[in-house]
Amino acid sequence: xxxxxxxxxxxxxxxxxxxxxxxxxxxxxxxxxxxxxxxxxxxxxxxxxxxxxxxxxxxxxxxxxxxxxxxxxxxxxxxxxxxxxxxxxxxxxxxxxxxxxxxxxxxxxxxxxxxxxxxxxxxxxxxxxxxxxxxxxxxxxxxxxxxxxxxxxxxxxxxxxxxxxxxxxxxxxxxxxxxxxxxxxxxxxxxxxxxxxxxxxxxxxxxxxxxxxxxxxxxxxxxxxxxxxxxxxxxxxxxxxxxxxxxxxxxxxxxxxxxxxxxxxxxxxxxxxxxxxxxxxxxxxxxxxxxxxxxxxxxxxxxxxxxxxxxxxxxxxxxxxxxxxxxxxxxxxxxxxxxxxxxxxxxxxxxxxxxxxxxxxxxxxxxxxxxxxxxxxxxxxxxxxxxxxxxxxxxxxxxxxxxxxxxxxxxxxxxxxxxxxxxxxxxxxxxxxxxxxxxx
Amino acid sequence: xxxxxxxxxxxxxxxxxxxxxxxxxxxxxxxxxxxxxxxxxxxxxxxxxxxxxxxxxxxxxxxxxxxxxxxxxxxxxxxxxxxxxxxxxxxxxxxxxxx
Numbered sequence: 001x002x003x004x005x006x007x008x009x010x011x012x013x014x015x016x017x018x019x020x021x022x023x024x025x026x027x028x029x030x031x032x033x034x035x036x037x038x039x040x041x042x043x044x045x046x047x048x049x050x051x052x053x054x055x056x057x058x059x060x061x062x063x064x065x066x067x068x069x070x071x072x073x074x075x076x077x078x079x080x081x082x083x084x085x086x087x088x089x090x091x092x093x094x095x096x097x098x099x100x101x102x103x104x105x106x107x108x109x110x111x112x113x114x115x116x117x118x119x120x121x122x123x124x125x126x127x128x129x130x131x132x133x134x135x136x137x138x139x140x141x142x143x144x145x146x147x148x149x150x151x152x153x154x155x156x157x158x159x160x161x162x163x164x165x166x167x168x169x170x171x172x173x174x175x176x177x178x179x180x181x182x183x184x185x186x187x188x189x190x191x192x193x194x195x196x197x198x199x200x201x202x203x204x205x206x207x208x209x210x211x212x213x214x215x216x217x218x219x220x221x222x223x224x225x226x227x228x229x230x231x232x233x234x235x236x237x238x239x240x241x242x243x244x245x246x247x248x249x250x251x252x253x254x255x256x257x258x259x260x261x262x263x264x265x266x267x268x269x270x271x272x273x274x275x276x277x278x279x280x281x282x283x284x285x286x287x288x289x290x291x292x293x294x295x296x297x298x299x300x301x302x303x304x305x306x307x308x309x310x311x312x313x314x315x316x317x318x319x320x321x322x323x324x325x326x327x328x329x330x331x332x333x334x335x336x337x338x339x340x341x342x343x344x345x346x347x348x349x350x351x352x353x354x355x356x357x358x359x360x361x362x363x364x365x366x367x368x369x370x371x372x373x374x375x376x377x378x379x380x381x382x383x384x385x386x387x388x389x390x391x392x393x394x395x396x397x398x399x400x401x402x403x404x405x406x407x408x409x410x411x412x413x414x415x416x417x418x419x420x421x422x423x424x425x426x427x428x429x430x431x432x433x434x435x436x437x438x439x440x
Numbered sequence: 441x442x443x444x445x446x447x448x449x450x451x452x453x454x455x456x457x458x459x460x461x462x463x464x465x466x467x468x469x470x471x472x473x474x475x476x477x478x479x480x481x482x483x484x485x486x487x488x489x490x491x492x493x494x495x496x497x498x499x500x501x502x503x504x505x506x507x508x509x510x511x512x513x514x515x516x517x518x519x520x521x522x523x524x525x526x527x528x529x530x531x532x533x534x535x536x537x538x539x
Contacts, residue, residue, distance in 0.1 A: 018500035031480030034450070091480045244521065246449040246497040317526045321456060328453035332496050333525020376452055 004340050010243070017240040021250050024095040025151055029253050032088030032150065037375055039083055043076030044371045044385065051270060051370070051388060061271055070271070077264060077372060078135055081142035081210075085111035088150035096158055099183075103154050106187050111149045113191060114198045114209040115142050137210035140260035140372070144217060145210035147257070149194065156193070157186035165189075221258055225281045227358050231351060234287055238294060238350060242336060242343040248293040255284050256374065263372040263386075270370045278361040278368040285369065285386065286357035287350040290379055290399040292327030294346050295353055297379065298403030300330050302411045308418040324378045334414075341414045342407075349406040353399050366392050443473045444536060445485045446519075448495035451478040457495075457519070460529025467530075470537075489514055491536055496521040515539050 004010060020026055050069035053059045059066050086104040093103030116133040123130055137145065159165075165185055194209070201212040214221075223229050233251050240247030259281045266276035291297025300322045303315030314333035321329050336342045360366035367389035373382060379400075383392040444461070446454040454476035465472045477485060479498055492514050494502055499518040506516045517539065523531045 021498075022500050022504065027480055030449075031478060034478065034480075094483050095480070241497075244496055245500060249449045314525060317528075321453065321527075326453055326456070328448075328495070328497065329456075329525045329527055331525065332521040333527075335521055335525060337496070337521060376450070 005243075005338055013239060014243045014245070017243060017245040017247070017250065021240075021245055025092060026250075026253060028088050028092035028095055028151075029147055030249055031091040032084050032086075032147075033252075033256055035087040035091070036080060036083045039076045040080065040372055041375060043073040043078075044373050046070065047073040047077070047267060048371055048385060048388065055388070061273065073267075074135075077267070078139045080139050080260065081115065081146040082108065082111065082138050084143060085146035085150050088147060089154050092151060092154045093157075096154065098154070098158060098161065102183050103157060106157065106183070106190060107150045107153045109187070110153050110190050110194050111142075111146055114149065114194050115145060117198075137208060140257070140264035141214060142210045143257035143260055145213050148213065152193075153190045156190050157183075160186040160189065224254060225258055225262075225279050227280050227283070227355070230280050230283050230354065234284075234350060234354060235347065238287075238347045241294060241331060242338070242346060244332075244337040248288065252284075252374075255281055259284055259374075260372050263369050266368055266370040267372075276368040276370045278366075280358065282361070282369050283354045283357055285383070286354050286395075286399075288325060288327075289383055289396040290325075290353075290403060291322040291330070292325040292376070294327055294331070294336075295350050295399055295403050296327045296330045296336075296346070297322045298349075298400045298405075299334075299342075299345070299407045299411065301400070302404055302407055303330070303334070306411075306415055308415050309422055310418055311415060325376050325382070339414070341410050341417075345403075345407040345410045349403045352406060353402065356402075357395065360391075360395060366395055441471050441473055442490050443488050444475075444491045444493060445482065445489040446474070446476040446493045446495065447479045447482050448476070448498055449479065451476055451481075453524075454493075454495050457524065457527055457529060457532065460527050461533050462529075464530040464533045468533075470533075472533075486512075486514070491515045491517070491539065493532070493536065494518045496524050 046069055050066055050073070053069070054061060054066065086108045089107030090100045090104035094100040112133070115137040116135065118131055118133055120129050120131045122128075136142075198209045201207060201209045205212045205215065207215065224233060233255065237247035237251035240250055262277075262279045262281060269276055287293070287295060289295065291300060296318075300315055300318045303311040304319060306312050306315065311334070314330060317333055318327075318330035321327075331337060331346075334342055336346050357366065361368065367387040369386040370388070371386050373385050375382070377385070380393045380396050383396045384390070386392075446458050446461075448454040458474045458476040461474045462472075465474065473488075475485065479501065482489075482492070486509065490513075492505060492509060494505065494517070496519060502516065502518050509516055517536070519532055520535070523535075
């Protein structure tokens, strides 16, 4: 069985996964998305309070209090792509040993340029005008454009620096002044390039660049945003985990922008008094709702009551992290990595919970997410925060006994092996102890 | 004072281990500064790190990190995955101190 991990497929997958996860652009994207997470949570809290108030009919959505409560949401989640455009460029530049702050600001400027150029509109009174930025593409729907702008602007700046296409100042000019001058040409090139792309996109598709990007990506999006697509992606992520690579982080990169956009859409629907809509990408939540990535909490409970010393110790160490949905201790302690016996249920159970979740959403027992929260929270809490629905919380807890059942036969085989091993070690130790006594 | 930085993908599980290691260091009476962070944020701590420990799930970065930081005198190692799983702060610390 051990040879399984030496096959071409497995070593290839390991290498491929490590290349993706270790890639500077990819790790900057996930770091940039992560840097927006605290902002997202604060926005979601206000949005939830506003929604709960309307659920109990304390206020209506045209109430002044409602708009006050929703302002933090609009200024956080509603501007998510703005922060992400800055955050990704900041981290990417840092990774490439460039000046992070300058890169972040440049990316931000270019993103605003393509996503929300100022517009002046005449107000209803017919004479006064108002100038503002259109926020349509500044939120979740602009995330892909933000990612592209951040990566491309940093790359172009790097190219200019490498090819020495910068304004060089004679000696004697203060370095800080020289720095701001040297940043001019790359930014100018970036602005001209993206302004050009913006004009082309408006002429060809009569849509802004972010909108055109979303339209162009809609085919691969809808492939991902289906039950089959989700199964393939999640399978890939779980396989990476069994090879010791943080698979959830890898698959989150294509999933988060789609998920965030669909949930933001639901937030708007709920605010307008309609029902939120389920899309398969939301199944992402069902693979980490009971113990973290892979829904390992049921398995942790099995370990806790194991007769094998090793499994019992792992169960104890993994219990509290499991309750707050952190699965690393159980994944590495068992270990699930490079362990073909336990890898089988580790891969199968999240797929099963995903399919059951899909049925639950499709028949309407489970409620689609209407608040975007992606953070490590205790079992049940995330499910409630994202949906305000108790059935989703019950689902997360029902996953625990279900996954216990799935793991049980594999757990028994592995436990038996470990107990046999532990017995041999014990006997050896006893013999050694006896020998040292005899020597004494 | 020795400074140890642990890095992982989300900074969560390493922060658990870091707190266990701190306790183990206190119990041994060693003055060691131990912290955990996300891979991407490590550059913030690179000047304040003597030993860089990678969580096993980001072990694939070991080669790159070694090339980058060992010339600068930072020791780089991947944490043993079973010690990591067991959150065995004492064992990890013991291994680090013999590095």
